[in-house]
Amino acid sequence: MPRDDRRNDIGPSPIVAQGLNHWFGTGEARKQAIHDVTVEIDKGSLTILMGPSGSGKTTVLTLMGCLRDVQEGSVTLLGSELNGAPEVLQVLLRRRLGFIFQAHNLHGSLTAAQNVQMGLEVHGRADPGRQRAAAVHALSILGLDDRVDYLPANLSGGQKQRVAIARAMVSNPDIVFADEPTAALDKVSGTNVVRILKELGRQRGTTTVMVTHDNRILEMADRIITLEEGRIVDDKRQTA
Amino acid sequence: MTRSIASLLDALLGRMPIGWLQLSHSRGRLLAALAGVTFANILVFVQLGILGALNQSTISSYDMFDGDIMISSSDANTLTDGSNVARTRMFEALGVPGVKDATPLFIANLEWQREDGNASTLQTIAIDPEKTEFAAPEVTARLTDLRLQNRVFVDRRTRGLPADALENVSPSEPYVFELNGTTVWAVGTLDVGGGFAADGSLYASDQTFLTLFPNRSSSAPNHILLSVEDGIDPEVVVERLRDVLPADSVKVDRKAAMASADLTYQTTERPTGVIFGFGVIIGIIVGVVIVYQVLSTDVADHMSEYATFKAIGYPQKFFLGIVIEEAVILAVLGFIPGLLVSVGLYALMSNVTGLPMSMDVLRGASVLVGTILACSISGALATRKLAAADPADLF
Ligand SMILES: Nc1ncnc2c1ncn2[C@@H]1O[C@H](COP(=O)(O)OP(=O)(O)O)[C@@H](O)[C@H]1O
Ligand SMILES: [Mg+2]
Numbered sequence: 001m002p003r004d005d006r007r008n009d010i011g012p013s014p015i016v017a018q019g020l021n022h023w024f025g026t027g028e029a030r031k032q033a034i035h036d037v038t039v040e041i042d043k044g045s046l047t048i049l050m051g052p053s054g055s056g057k058t059t060v061l062t063l064m065g066c067l068r069d070v071q072e073g074s075v076t077l078l079g080s081e082l083n084g085a086p087e088v089l090q091v092l093l094r095r096r097l098g099f100i101f102q103a104h105n106l107h108g109s110l111t112a113a114q115n116v117q118m119g120l121e122v123h124g125r126a127d128p129g130r131q132r133a134a135a136v137h138a139l140s141i142l143g144l145d146d147r148v149d150y151l152p153a154n155l156s157g158g159q160k161q162r163v164a165i166a167r168a169m170v171s172n173p174d175i176v177f178a179d180e181p182t183a184a185l186d187k188v189s190g191t192n193v194v195r196i197l198k199e200l201g202r203q204r205g206t207t208t209v210m211v212t213h214d215n216r217i218l219e220m221a222d223r224i225i226t227l228e229e230g231r232i233v234d235d236k237r238q239t240a
Numbered sequence: 241m242t243r244s245i246a247s248l249l250d251a252l253l254g255r256m257p258i259g260w261l262q263l264s265h266s267r268g269r270l271l272a273a274l275a276g277v278t279f280a281n282i283l284v285f286v287q288l289g290i291l292g293a294l295n296q297s298t299i300s301s302y303d304m305f306d307g308d309i310m311i312s313s314s315d316a317n318t319l320t321d322g323s324n325v326a327r328t329r330m331f332e333a334l335g336v337p338g339v340k341d342a343t344p345l346f347i348a349n350l351e352w353q354r355e356d357g358n359a360s361t362l363q364t365i366a367i368d369p370e371k372t373e374f375a376a377p378e379v380t381a382r383l384t385d386l387r388l389q390n391r392v393f394v395d396r397r398t399r400g401l402p403a404d405a406l407e408n409v410s411p412s413e414p415y416v417f418e419l420n421g422t423t424v425w426a427v428g429t430l431d432v433g434g435g436f437a438a439d440g441s442l443y444a445s446d447q448t449f450l451t452l453f454p455n456r457s458s459s460a461p462n463h464i465l466l467s468v469e470d471g472i473d474p475e476v477v478v479e480r481l482r483d484v485l486p487a488d489s490v491k492v493d494r495k496a497a498m499a500s501a502d503l504t505y506q507t508t509e510r511p512t513g514v515i516f517g518f519g520v521i522i523g524i525i526v527g528v529v530i531v532y533q534v535l536s537t538d539v540a541d542h543m544s545e546y547a548t549f550k551a552i553g554y555p556q557k558f559f560l561g562i563v564i565e566e567a568v569i570l571a572v573l574g575f576i577p578g579l580l581v582s583v584g585l586y587a588l589m590s591n592v593t594g595l596p597m598s599m600d601v602l603r604g605a606s607v608l609v610g611t612i613l614a615c616s617i618s619g620a621l622a623t624r625k626l627a628a629a630d631p632a633d634l635f
Contacts, residue, residue, distance in 0.1 A: 067630060069630060107262075109258070109265035118549065118552065121256060
C-alpha cells in the first residue's frame with residue numbers, strides 16, 4: 001500500500017490494516033464478520049470507531065490489538081506483521097499496548113494500586129517500591145489518591161474504570177485501545193475519561209483507538225471511522 | 241497473618257503473589273479446599289500407617305529368632321503358611337562346609353483363654369533352649385531358663401491383657417497359667433505387642449512347644465535356622481546348601497532375604513496389603529480430584545482477569561505460575577493439619593489395636609512432596625483452556 005506522505009511527517013503509522021477479513025464459527029454457522037478492512041492509523045491521533053451494534057467494531061479493535069489471531073489479510077502493528085506472528089512476538093507487542101475494556105476487568109483480589117502495578121510488573125520487576133510509587137502516581141493523576149488501597153468491590157463504576165485506565169497508561173504504551181470505555185460511566189465522568197486519555201495522548205504522543213457510541217466524545221476525535229456489517233462505510237477526519 | 245504471608249510470598253516469588261491473594265480473597269473456597277487436601281492427606285497417612293504396621297509386624301516376627309540362613313518349605317511365603325520341613329534337612333545342612341550350627345524353629349498360634357473370659361492369640365516361637373545364638377537378642381541371656389519343661393516367656397504387651405498383669409514375673413516368681421490344657425510357668429516376659437496375625441508372642445523350648453501342640457512332631461519343624469562359621473560369606477554357604485538340598489521341597493536363603501520376600505508377599509499378594517495399598521491410591525485420587533476441582537473453578541472464575549493479564553502481555557507461564565503457587569499453598573497448608581490429625585489418629589489406633597503405628601520423617605516428607613506434586617499437576621491441567629484461547633474470546 002502506498003504511503004500517504006501528508007501524514008508521514010509525524011512518524012510511521014503504528015497500525016496498518018490491509019484487506020482484513022475475519023470469520024466466526026465453523027461449518028454451517030461460519031459467518032464473515034469483517035470484510036476487506038483497510039485502514040492506516042496516524043501516530044499520536046485519537047481515532048474513534050463507531051457503528052451499530054454487531055457491525056464489527058470490537059472485532060477490528062481486537063485484531064489490531066493483537067488479542068485475536070488474524071485469519072486473512074494483514075495487520076502491521078508497530079512495524080510487525082501480526083498474521084502468523086508467533087506467541088512470543090505477540091506477548092512482546094502486547095506489552096507496548098494499553099487496553100481499556102468496556103468491562104473494567106480489574107482483578108477482584110488486588111487493590112487499585114496492585115492492579116495498576118500489574119501493568120508495570122509485566123516489564124519486569126526491578127524496584128517494587130518505585131513501581132508502587134508509579135502506580136500511586138498514575139492513580140492520583142486520575143483523581144484516585146484516596147482509593148489506592150481499595151479493592152475493586154469497594155469502588156464505584158467510574159472509579160474502577162479510572163483504575164483500568166491507570167493500568168493501561170502507567171507503562172507509557174505506544175498505543176491505547178479502548179472499547180466503549182465510557183459505557184459504564186455517567187455523562188460527566190465519561191467525558192472526563194476521554195479528556196484524560198486525549199491529554200495523556202497529547203503529552204506522550206500516544207496513539208488511541210477507541211470504540212464508542214457516545215456522541216459527546218465524537219467532537220474530541222481526530223478521526224471517526226464508521227463500520228457497518230463489517231465494512232468501513234465512512235472515514236472522516238476533523239480538527240478538534 | 242494474610243498480609244505477612246502475602247509479603248513473604250511477594251519476596252519469595254519476586255512478583256505479586258496473585259495466587260495467594262486470590263485464595264485468601266475467597267475464604268470459604270480456601271477453607272473447603274484445605275479441608276479436602278487435609279482429608280486426602282489423612283486418608284493416605286492412615287493407609288500408610290496400617291501398611292507400615294503390617295510391615296513392622298511382619299518384620300518383628302523375624303526379630304524373634306536369629307541365624308544367618310533359613311531353610312523353609314518351598315511352598316512357604318510367610319513364617320507360618322508353608323508345609324513343615326523335615327528335620328533330616330538339618331542334619332544334611334550340618335554336613336555342608338561352612339555351616340557352624342543349626343536348630344529347628346517351631347512357630348504356631350495358640351489361643352490363650354484366660355479366667356476373666358478374655359482370650360488372646362499368641363504366636364508361639366520355639367527353639368532348642370541350648371542354642372542361645374539363635375535366640376532373639378532380648379532373650380539370649382535367659383534362654384536357658386526355658387530348659388525345664390513347660391517354662392515360657394510371655395508377651396506382657398499381649399493385646400487384651402491388663403497392662404500390669406505380668407509385672408515382676410521372674411524365674412523365682414513365675415506366673416502360672418493354663419495354655420491348651422497344659423499348666424505353664426511364665427518365668428519371664430517379652431516386650432513385643434500385637435500384630436496382624438496374633439495378639440502377642442510366646443517363647444518356649446522345642447520340647448515345651450511339642451507339649452502345647454500335641455499333634456506336632458519333633459521331626460517336622462516349621463523352619464531350620466543355621467549359623468555360619470566366622471569369616472565365611474553366608475551367601476556362599478547358601479549356594480552350597482542349594483546344591484545339596486532338593487529345591488522342590490525346601491528353599492534356602494539368608495534370613496534377611498527371607499524376611500524381605502515375606503514383606504513383599506504381604507504387601508503385594510495378600511488381601512490386607514493390597515487393600516491398604518489401594519487405599520493409598522484412593523487417597524491420592526481424592527486429593528487430586530478435590531484440588532483439580534478447586535483450581536479449575538478458580539481459573540474459570542478468574543478467566544476474564546487472566547485474559548486481561550494476557551492482553552497486557554503476560555505469557556502463559558505466568559498463569560501456570562499463579563496456579564502452581566495456589567497448588568503449593570493448598571498442599572502445604574492442607575498438609576499441616578493433615579499431619580497433626582494423623583499423628584493423633586496413629587496414637588489412637590495404636591492404643592485401640594495394639595498395632596505399631598508411628599509417624600516417621602520419611603513418611604511425612606514423602607506425603608508432603610506427593611501432595612505438592614499432585615496439586616501442581618492438577619493446577620497445570622486447570623490452565624490448559626487459558627493457553628489455547630485468544631484473549632479476546634475470554635473477556
Ligand atoms: N466470539 C464470537 N463468536 C461468534 N460470533 C461473534 C463473536 N464475536 C463477534 N461475533 C459476531 O461478529 C459480528 C461483529 O461483532 P462485534 O465485533 O462484537 O461487533 P460490535 O463490537 O460492533 O458490536 C457480530 O455479528 C457478532 O455476532
Ligand atoms: Mg463491541
